[in-house]
Each structure stands twice: as C-alpha cells, then as structure tokens.
Amino acid sequence: MTSDKSAISDDLVHLGRPSRVDGRHVNMPVELGSTIVFDTLAAFEAAREARYDTDTLYYGRYGNTASFQLETMLAKLEQAHGVTLTSSGVAAISCTLLAFAAPGAHLLVADHVYGNTRAFCESVLRRIGVEVEYFDPMIDGDLAKRLRDTTCAVMFEAPGSGTFEVPDIRAISNTARAAGVPSIIDGTWATPIFCQPLTLGADVIVASCSKYLSGHSDCMMGMIASNATYHAQIRQTVMAIGDKTGAQEVFLCLRGLRTLKMRMETIDRAGRDIAAWLAAQPQVNTLLHPAFPACPGHDVWSRDFTGAAGLFGVIFHPCSDAQIRAFVDALQLFGIGVSWGGYESLVLPVKPVRTATPWTEDGQLVRFNIGLEDPASLKADLAAALPLLNSTPE
Ligand SMILES: Cc1ncc(COP(=O)(O)O)c(C=O)c1O
Known part of the structure; x- marks a missing residue:
C-alpha cells in the first residue's frame, strides 16, 4: 500500500515530461501545430498506418508529443492500457457511448448519472434508435436481470453526481463482463488517487479533466481510460468524430497533475x-x-x-x-x-x-x-x- 502511494507521488512528478536529453526543459512546452511533414512518402505512409498510436506523429488532430505524454501519464495513473484525451468531460462521455451505441442497441444507465450524460442519452442516443434504460445504482449483481442480448454497455458513476450514493463497482462491472458487456464508469470524483476502477473490474473510465486532474478551474478537458479490449474502438471513434483537446489545455493539465x-x-x-x-x-x-x-x-x-x-x-x-x-x-x-x-x-x-x-x-x-x-x-x-x-x- 505504502509503496503504491509513493509510486503515484513519483509518477505525478516524473511522468509526462520532456525526454531525457541534456539541456531539456522541466515541463513540456505548449505545443502548437496542425501539419506534420515527412522527408519521404514512405515515412508519411508509415505514420498514417500508425496514426492511432500514442507515440506516432501524423497530424495535429491525432495528437502531438505533449498530448501523448499526458495520455501516457494518465494511463499509468489509471492502470489503463491506454488513454484518449477529449475536449471536455462531456465529450469523453458522449464519444465513449457512441463507440458502443447502434440502432436497436440497449444501453443501461445508472439513475444517478451526471445531468449531461442523461441529456446525451435522451437526445442523441434515443434519436439514433438506442433504447436507454435507467437502473437503480445500488442494484449490485441484480444487474444481471437487466442485461439483454442487445445490451451494448452499462454506464454508471461512483459516487453519483449530486446524490452521492456509491454503487458497487466490482459487482456491476463483473456482472456486465460475465455477459460480455462493457462497463463504463465516470471516475471524475475519486480521481486515480482515491480509486482505480479498472483494477476493480471496470472496462472504461471517463473523466472530466476540467475538475481535479487539471485542478485550477481554467482548463476544459476530458479523458477516456480503458483496458486493451476497448481502447482501439474508443480511440478510433474519438478520432472519427474529430474531437481534440487544445495545446494550452494539455499544458495546464500536465501542470495541474503535479500537485x-x-x-x-x-x-x-x-x-x-x-x-x-x-x-x-x-x-x-x-x-x-x-x-x-x-x-x-x-x-x-x-x-x-x-x-x-x-x-x-x-x-x-x-x-x-x-x-x-x-x-x-x-x-x-x-x-x-x-x-x-x-x-x-x-x-x-x-x-x-x-x-x-x-x-x-x-x-x-x-x-x-x-x-x-x-x-x-x-x-x-x-x-x-x-x-x-x-x-x-x-
Ligand atoms: C461527474 C461529471 N462528469 C463529467 C462532467 C463533465 O465535464 P466537463 O465539464 O469537463 O465537460 C461533469 C461536469 O460537471 C461531472 O460533474
């Protein structure tokens, strides 16, 4: 326990920084840029092939050195296979739900979710033909009775926005996983300092970096952390939508994370x-x-x-x-x-x-x-x- 905690302190200080060359800055600079150029067509094609990777520079919308550093740092903190940054917490939630939603699919959503999660389900998801069903967040393993062949995901928070009841992350996630259904948890409240839901069985964490992660009420950003099963599907959906966090926000979030x-x-x-x-x-x-x-x-x-x-x-x-x-x-x-x-x-x-x-x-x-x-x-x-x-x- 103690060593885990000191490891987090060390990671918060030492991850997400310029690579170890002599004469480097302590912090990542604000990195602005859209087009990235290559000296050969072969190098360009290799970058295009690998454009979803968190270490491949291809075009600004897919990320840059600083955003890759932040994604890698957050992935370590959340014990995730990978992280994808978004322009806000709401974008993290909506892009993740869109990665799983399809006409005729059934989506289970805890009744205590953040208001804009419910609003996205009620407007966009219902319009494209997703059947949204709300469930008692204290349902635990009884969730099994609500799962259907068409269930595309289970979305919940711990604790709930506004009403603060704490659902059993293990019971909900493991019940969903047993049926092959991905569980998505909004982990904004606890941050990885107080809870790492992927280690309890959740498949995907969405969070608003506008809150504690950046920590100074001057930055809008979201993040999606997931295990290996769902990372590519979610990242490709975010890129297909074209959602993107700004260079200044990446800088501010990296800086806020230090403390x-x-x-x-x-x-x-x-x-x-x-x-x-x-x-x-x-x-x-x-x-x-x-x-x-x-x-x-x-x-x-x-x-x-x-x-x-x-x-x-x-x-x-x-x-x-x-x-x-x-x-x-x-x-x-x-x-x-x-x-x-x-x-x-x-x-x-x-x-x-x-x-x-x-x-x-x-x-x-x-x-x-x-x-x-x-x-x-x-x-x-x-x-x-x-x-x-x-x-x-x-
Ligand atoms: C639990 C929770 N999740 C997500 C969000 C959305 O985050 P953002 O404001 O960065 O879009 C909020 C915002 O209040 C929130 O309270």
Whole structure:
C-alpha cells in the first residue's frame, strides 16, 4: 500500500515530461501545430498506418508529443492500457457511448448519472434508435436481470453526481463482463488517487479533466481510460468524430497533475472536517458524503476507495426556496457555479432527476465543493449563513 502511494507521488512528478536529453526543459512546452511533414512518402505512409498510436506523429488532430505524454501519464495513473484525451468531460462521455451505441442497441444507465450524460442519452442516443434504460445504482449483481442480448454497455458513476450514493463497482462491472458487456464508469470524483476502477473490474473510465486532474478551474478537458479490449474502438471513434483537446489545455493539465495527490489529500481532510461539522448543525437533516455512514454505499466506499473528494451533499430540513436562496447568497467564500474540483469552494442547490428510483427526500439538497481555503474560515462562513434556514430566521 505504502509503496503504491509513493509510486503515484513519483509518477505525478516524473511522468509526462520532456525526454531525457541534456539541456531539456522541466515541463513540456505548449505545443502548437496542425501539419506534420515527412522527408519521404514512405515515412508519411508509415505514420498514417500508425496514426492511432500514442507515440506516432501524423497530424495535429491525432495528437502531438505533449498530448501523448499526458495520455501516457494518465494511463499509468489509471492502470489503463491506454488513454484518449477529449475536449471536455462531456465529450469523453458522449464519444465513449457512441463507440458502443447502434440502432436497436440497449444501453443501461445508472439513475444517478451526471445531468449531461442523461441529456446525451435522451437526445442523441434515443434519436439514433438506442433504447436507454435507467437502473437503480445500488442494484449490485441484480444487474444481471437487466442485461439483454442487445445490451451494448452499462454506464454508471461512483459516487453519483449530486446524490452521492456509491454503487458497487466490482459487482456491476463483473456482472456486465460475465455477459460480455462493457462497463463504463465516470471516475471524475475519486480521481486515480482515491480509486482505480479498472483494477476493480471496470472496462472504461471517463473523466472530466476540467475538475481535479487539471485542478485550477481554467482548463476544459476530458479523458477516456480503458483496458486493451476497448481502447482501439474508443480511440478510433474519438478520432472519427474529430474531437481534440487544445495545446494550452494539455499544458495546464500536465501542470495541474503535479500537485494532484497533495490537493486531494488536503481537500479530503478539509471536506470530512466540514462535513462532520455540518452534520451536527440543527438545520441539517442528512449528510450525503461517502466517507460517512449515512451515505448509501458507505461500506463500498470504505472497501474500494482510499479517500474522499471534497464534493458532497447536505439535505437540509424542509424550508422554503427563498430560504435556500438567501443561505446560498449569504455565503462569502463559496462561489455559486457549475463544475467543481478546482481550488475554490463552491455551493449549488441540486434537484435530482430520477426516472427509475424516485428521489423521496423532502428536504432541500445542496451540493458543496470544498476547496483549499482554511476549513475554519469555511465553517465560520457557513455558521453565519445557516440561521437563514431556521423556520423563524434569527
Ligand atoms: C461527474 C461529471 N462528469 C463529467 C462532467 C463533465 O465535464 P466537463 O465539464 O469537463 O465537460 C461533469 C461536469 O460537471 C461531472 O460533474
């Protein structure tokens, strides 16, 4: 365990850097370019033949030295056969689903997925004739009953976006694999620092690098990490669609990754501290943080994850929309905005969309993203705003 952890620290520092020649830069430079030229037609043809490889320069859309370095680094961190970068996390999700989708195919999607995953299934995939079925994310091995001959993939998250229940990655992935169906997990929350889903049996990880991996809220990027069975199929789909990450973003993500482990560890400590404090406040009904027992799937989290991200939910006792708005607006250190995983704290009320498993909580769900501020300052900020949620505001 200790050696794994120190290996990750070493990889975060030493991978994804210029090759070892004397007089090199420490970091990969921003590498701009479209056309790549060759001195002979034979060399050009060899490059065209190998254009899907992560070490072959052929044309800018297929990648360059810096993006190959980032892909290779992420593949090692995720214990993957290969990684393909995309222009956003949503592009990683949609390209991966398109790699498996076909008219008449059946797709199983966990009911707790990120809103834009559901939106892509409901718009594009249904339009091309994919039958999308949502399932209870806590289904475990019962997934077998939902699998059909036509099932093309199973898509889920651990934990779920917004509602934070932690499905059993091993049970879902292994049930799907036994039927020859690829499992795709959105691994944005845990990052490879806290969970490596491919080692638990998942076939494909999709993630938003816009969150913790780049880590500074200044970079849009996604990545798809997969095992050898599905890597080529997915990479060729991304290239066929023509999705491409930018040179500046590759630079920013490589740079952000250097501090990933220390950011995650600090954010984990601060997140648990603030979550425990919030759980003790009279306005709070339920804490939805995978590291705490009240969160469905906490036992799975304890078994399969080595830490927790700083994104969690709190269900407050029933109160009015106006009170929630006043509470959120009163917070000084928490920005109001989508996305998460940067260095700054965020807050957002969430209204879960469910179609397979009704959301029955009657309190107000608010999502917190804990950043790198002093936890004491964040608690003081929350303490000043919480009385706005009392039935008679003080
Ligand atoms: C769980 C999850 N996956 C994927 C995405 C999409 O990532 P991006 O914003 O980079 O497209 C998000 C964005 O909020 C997310 O929360």
